[in-house]
Amino acid sequence: MNFTDKITYHFLKTISKVIGKFSLRNQVVISQHIASILYHYIPKRKKVAIKNLKTAFPEYSDIWIQNTLKKCYKFLSYNFIQFLAFPKSTDSIKI
Known part of the structure; x- marks a missing residue:
């Protein structure tokens, strides 16, 4: 694992x-702010996304x-936020 990968791993x-x-x-x-x-x-x-949506749905308005x-x-x-917040194991979840 190179240095950039280590930094990214620890950051995430x-x-x-x-x-x-x-x-x-x-x-x-x-998540809404992000x-x-x-x-x-x-x-x-x-x-790119707008172009793709216009190609896929030409009949819909710009709005x-x-x-x-x-x-x-x-x-x-x-x-993405839910993925990051996912618990590491089910032991910490109280049911």
Whole structure:
């Protein structure tokens, strides 16, 4: 494992521990903020996604395409946060 991989591993492990301590509601809020940042500040991915949606759904309006894209960003970031917050083992879960 090279140096960059080690840094990335420890960073994600730390973030996972922190996010795992938040309530589900706070995790949703965090994921919505991440989605907003990704949507507004990574235009290259957004342009490709808009192009793909227009190709796949030419009959839909631009507003529908923008709303669908925003929902995709929210879905992706929510799943990413849930993945990071997933417990390491089921022993820590009280049923």
